[in-house]
Amino acid sequence: MNPVRSSHIKKPFIARRSIPFIKKASNGANITGKTKILGIFGRPISHTLSPAMHNAVMKALGLDMVYLPFEVKPSNLRGAVKGIKSLGMIGVNITTPHKEAVIKFLDSISEDVKLIGAVNTIVNKNGQLIGHNTDGYGYIASLKEELGFNPKGKKMVILGAGGAARGIIIALAAKKPKSITVANRTLSRAISLIKTFKGKFSGIAFQAIGLDGENLRAYFEDTNLLINTTSVGMKKNEALKIPLDALPKRTIVSDIIYNPLETALLKKAAKLGLATHPGLGMLIHQGALSFKLWTGIDAPIDIMRKAALKALKMGGGR
Ligand code: ATR
16 A cells, blocks of 8 residues: 655645635634633624634633634524523623614623613523623723823713613723713604612713704813714714813823724814723723623733734734
8 A cells, every 4th residue: 555645745726816804814723622601692703803803812721622713693692692502602792783782692790781771791600601891890990091081070971872882881980980971863762761760870960962963062061081982983983972071181082993903983072182091902902801701811902002002913803
């Protein structure tokens, strides 16, 4: 029998042009029989930055874990969530469009999730699936890390009244700010949002207003923090028409959009000499808090940031 030499083995044909990501794909070199699995469920999912951030941390810490993206159709969400238990996954992140719909498939949810109505992290605790939301806490942690900002006793205006605004408001409210004003295009949505929080947090002045340009002036005059949670700004050069010039010079203007890294709103604010806070920090810190829930370990923020920036440069994050 002829010995088989490597030169005799036919190499599999890979059409690189038809599979453009093949060069960058993981080859699973570090996967063992004991590797624990984490991941993210969403649709679309191909541009998520989370696998890059989490795998970089796991590699740096030498953990035998892998974090994978899963494209899950709404009709398959129940099955995918069941899979967390059956496959013994440590947990997953949940992203658009499943953050609200996933709740009904979980064994329990945190008190915050009861108010926010959305989950971004599931922990598999001894076969019980628990839903958490780290978005708002990630936001606050990022404000503290990047600008040393503490919301206590401060006045804030939040633009938008969707799920992202809810997550941020609950985390802000826990820090006892003086006031939280929610400005939304659809006023009724802002009103119903503040109704949820008014009774739960005493000592904070909540109010709902419309998002109509010049009327915002009066509310902007003594604001410490302005946060854009609307989707306006995802397209380059697109910004809400709001009177930024009415904000006092000490105001921080914050945008939770991270692609583009600096939105048109932040560019305008910087030109006016206001401090700015881009959205990437919130993404990084919500990831770090999810990681802590799964592993009990504080994730190295600098490694997560580096990985997220690299993945963004390679076309992720859209
Ligand atoms: P998320 O969960 O990311 O917050 P969402 O629940 O769809 O997403 O909320 C999107 C927010 O962006 C809402 O506050 C929405 O305002 P409406 O409640 O009036 O829809 C706001 N938004 C989206 N497009 C907008 C636009 N062109 N101008 C102003 N606000 C806009």
